[in-house]
Amino acid sequence: xxxxxxxxxxxxxxxxxxxxxxxxxxxxxxxxxxxxxxxxxxxxxxxxxxxxxxxxxxxxxxxxxxxxxxxxxxxxxxxxxxxxxxxxxxxxxxxxxxxxxxxxxxxxxxxxxxxxxxxxxxxxxxxxxxxxxxxxxxxxxxxxxxxxxxxxxxxxxxxxxxxxxxxxxxxxxxxxxxxxxxxxxxxxxxxxxxxxxxxxxxxxxxxxxxxxxxxxxxxxxxxxxxxxxxxxxxxxxxxxxxxxxxxxxxxxxxxxxxxxxxxxxxxxxxxxxxxxxxxxxxxxxxxxxxxxxxxxxxxxxxxxxxxxxxxxxxxxxxxxxxxxxxxxxxxxxxxxxxxxxxxxxxxxxxxxxxxxxxxxxxxxxxxxxxxxxxxxxxxxxxxxxxxxxxxxxxxxxxxxxxxxxxxxxxxxxxxxxxxxxxxxxxxxxxxxxxxxxxxxxxxxxxxxxxxxxxxxxxxxxxxxxxxxxxxxxxxxxxxxxxxxxxxxxxxxxxxxxxxxxxxxxxxxxxxxxxxxxxx
RNA sequence: GGCCCGUUCGUCUAGGGGUUAGGACGCAUCCCUUUCACGGAUGAAACACGGGUUCGAUUCCCGUACGGGCUACCA
Numbered sequence: 001x002x003x004x005x006x007x008x009x010x011x012x013x014x015x016x017x018x019x020x021x022x023x024x025x026x027x028x029x030x031x032x033x034x035x036x037x038x039x040x041x042x043x044x045x046x047x048x049x050x051x052x053x054x055x056x057x058x059x060x061x062x063x064x065x066x067x068x069x070x071x072x073x074x075x076x077x078x079x080x081x082x083x084x085x086x087x088x089x090x091x092x093x094x095x096x097x098x099x100x101x102x103x104x105x106x107x108x109x110x111x112x113x114x115x116x117x118x119x120x121x122x123x124x125x126x127x128x129x130x131x132x133x134x135x136x137x138x139x140x141x142x143x144x145x146x147x148x149x150x151x152x153x154x155x156x157x158x159x160x161x162x163x164x165x166x167x168x169x170x171x172x173x174x175x176x177x178x179x180x181x182x183x184x185x186x187x188x189x190x191x192x193x194x195x196x197x198x199x200x201x202x203x204x205x206x207x208x209x210x211x212x213x214x215x216x217x218x219x220x221x222x223x224x225x226x227x228x229x230x231x232x233x234x235x236x237x238x239x240x241x242x243x244x245x246x247x248x249x250x251x252x253x254x255x256x257x258x259x260x261x262x263x264x265x266x267x268x269x270x271x272x273x274x275x276x277x278x279x280x281x282x283x284x285x286x287x288x289x290x291x292x293x294x295x296x297x298x299x300x301x302x303x304x305x306x307x308x309x310x311x312x313x314x315x316x317x318x319x320x321x322x323x324x325x326x327x328x329x330x331x332x333x334x335x336x337x338x339x340x341x342x343x344x345x346x347x348x349x350x351x352x353x354x355x356x357x358x359x360x361x362x363x364x365x366x367x368x369x370x371x372x373x374x375x376x377x378x379x380x381x382x383x384x385x386x387x388x389x390x391x392x393x394x395x396x397x398x399x400x401x402x403x404x405x406x407x408x409x410x411x412x413x414x415x416x417x418x419x420x421x422x423x424x425x426x427x428x429x430x431x432x433x434x435x436x437x438x439x440x441x442x443x444x445x446x447x448x449x450x451x452x453x454x455x456x457x458x459x460x461x462x463x464x465x466x467x468x469x470x471x472x473x474x475x476x477x478x479x480x481x482x483x484x485x486x487x488x489x490x491x492x493x494x495x496x497x498x499x500x501x502x503x504x505x506x507x508x509x510x511x512x513x514x515x516x517x518x519x
Numbered sequence: 520g521g522c523c524c525g526u527u528c529g530u531c532u533a534g535g536g537g538u539u540a541g542g543a544c545g546c547a548u549c550c551c552u553u554u555c556a557c558g559g560a561u562g563a564a565a566c567a568c569g570g571g572u573u574c575g576a577u578u579c580c581c582g583u584a585c586g587g588g589c590u591a592c593c594a
Contacts, residue, residue: 010594011594012593012594014593014594044594045594046593046594047592047593047594049593050593050594108592112592115591115592128520128521128522129520129521129522129590130521130590131590160592162592164592180524180525183523183524184523185522185523186522189521189522189523190522191590193591193592194591194592195592196592197592198592199592201592203591203592203593203594204593204594205594208594223588224523224524224525224587224588224589225588225589225594226588226589226594227523227524227588227589228522228523228524228588228589228590229589230523231523251524253524253525253587254587254588256586256587258530260586260587261586261587262587262588263587263588310531313531313532313543314531315531317531317532317533319533319534320533320542321533321541321542321543322542323531323542323543323544340525340531340532341524341525341526342524342525342526342586342587343524343525343526343586343587343588344530344531345529345530345531346530347529347530347531347544347545349530349544349545350530350531350543350544350545351544352544353543353544353545354544360557397556398557399556399557399558400555400556400557401556410556457553471553472553474553475553475554476553476554478553479553479554479555480554485554485555486554486555487554487555487556488554488555488556489554489555489556490552490553490554491553491554492553
């Protein structure tokens with residue numbers, strides 16, 4: 001019988017959730033949904049020294065923001081609870097004991113200094129791969145070298161110990177990775193990894209195998225950095241007699257820095273000017289020891305659906321030319337087989353493009369909300385705009401926005417009278433410009449036209465026609481006078497929005513500015 | 520160093536024994552336009568290298584180079 005698909009995302013609460021982790025979570029989620037399986041979140045907090053306050057909460061919040069919702073998690077529980085390894089601590093020891101009894105693992109009493117000394121000795125002797133292995137374990141303090149009664153005495157006296165796996169001397173370990181095909185490793189290149197630490201906690205290797213077994217995980221989808229230890233995990237499944245329910249493995253290509261040097265790092269991301277975390281995060285800087293604030297994708301204005309779409313295509317391709325995928329379409333098209341093998345360089349420009357695409361699909365009413373929020377948060381206006389006006393502005397700015405904040409940042413002149421003018425005004429300013437503006441000012445003061453872009457345009461054309469001036473000759477300068485800048489949306493709409501009184505004021509300011517700067 | 524994984528335009532990728540090697544981002548030029556943007560059109564731009572196998576390899580195999588990962592009582 002086919003087992004129900006169960007996959008897990010297993011982050012470690014040692015800091016904020018990395019964007020690479022987000023992609024891993026996404027792929028797990030997509031695969032689970034595609035196969036009508038379950039997506040589980042398990043917190044891997046076996047290293048108590050690296051625990052970071054708030055990290056777990058951060059991870060859960062980030063996934064929530066992105067809409068990657070688990071079927072089972074520490075928060076919502078599930079049949080396989082608890083979902084924090086620290087809370088599962090009592091469950092691991094018995095499996096380690098089972099291995100010891102079967103001669104597949106052993107106690108080791110070596111101190112950190114002794115291990116260090118061993119490595120140095122081996123390095124001096126030019127041993128290729130200094131490690132605790134089939135050869136060296138015969139020279140160390142462990143239950144394989146020490147007499148049984150001494151081992152017993154040491155254990156009873158409460159002396160610290162670890163439990164190590166006994167790697168077979170000569171054995172080919174193979175695993176059939178869903179993305180990479182057959183991977184073969186010789187056991188002689190593996191070392192006797194610690195399974196149980198001296199603090200009584202399991203290491204990742206044991207905990208992950210035991211938990212995946214107990215949680216009936218069918219597919220392990222994780223980053224490529226785990227590939228080297230995958231054979232060890234396979235061996236553990238064999239040792240524990242769980243080979244028949246061993247999950248399939250899929251090792252994802254890593255997200256690399258834009259320059260291709262190393263896996264995507266916080267430092268490089270900062271250098272290239274993009275976030276590595278989904279949400280804002282505060283941490284202590286390693287060098288300055290000061291608290292620093294790192295904005296996340298959310299704070300920078302990325303929409304979750306756009307970020308997900310971008311991430312999905314980093315290493316996976318549907319095989320068609322389609323690039324814009326809603327989450328349901330991603331699920332529909334997703335398959336592990338279509339994931340690439342090679343590492344992926346991070347290209348924030350593409351992420352921006354996705355954001356722009358998604359932003360444009362939003363309604364004016366929704367976009368108006370971004371505008372209102374931005375204006376309020378940044379104290380641009382004392383009172384909110386009417387929704388009619390806000391939507392008008394949203395409509396006007398829609399085609400030129402990449403981020404929600406662009407709706408007000410790129411259109412500040414709609415709310416504030418310009419105080420400086422782009423230097424291009426000097427060059428563009430001609431006698432014709434002054435003539436048109438003066439005439440325009442006069443006409444505006446007397447006119448009773450309906451105040452809308454259409455009528456304004458008509459009026460302006462009338463004036464230039466009368467003066468026999470080509471409107472194209474003066475528009476650039478007029479734009480700067482009205483907005484302060486050289487580029488922007490339709491100038492007639494801008495005039496409609498700012499209103500007649502404001503427009504009069506700005507024209508007066510412009511004319512005055514010209515005289516003072518050229519006198 | 521050792522072990523493992525990888526390599527198609529600058530980037531993300533499609534493709535696959537015979538193709539004008541396709542798309543997207545970015546870039547450039549042009550069109551639209553009161554400017555910018557949007558949109559449209561066009562263009563520059565890739566099979567890492569060397570050996571095989573083959574009538575024919577970018578595609579299959581082997582090397583080399585280059586890149587990445589791992590190499591803890593961290594995950």
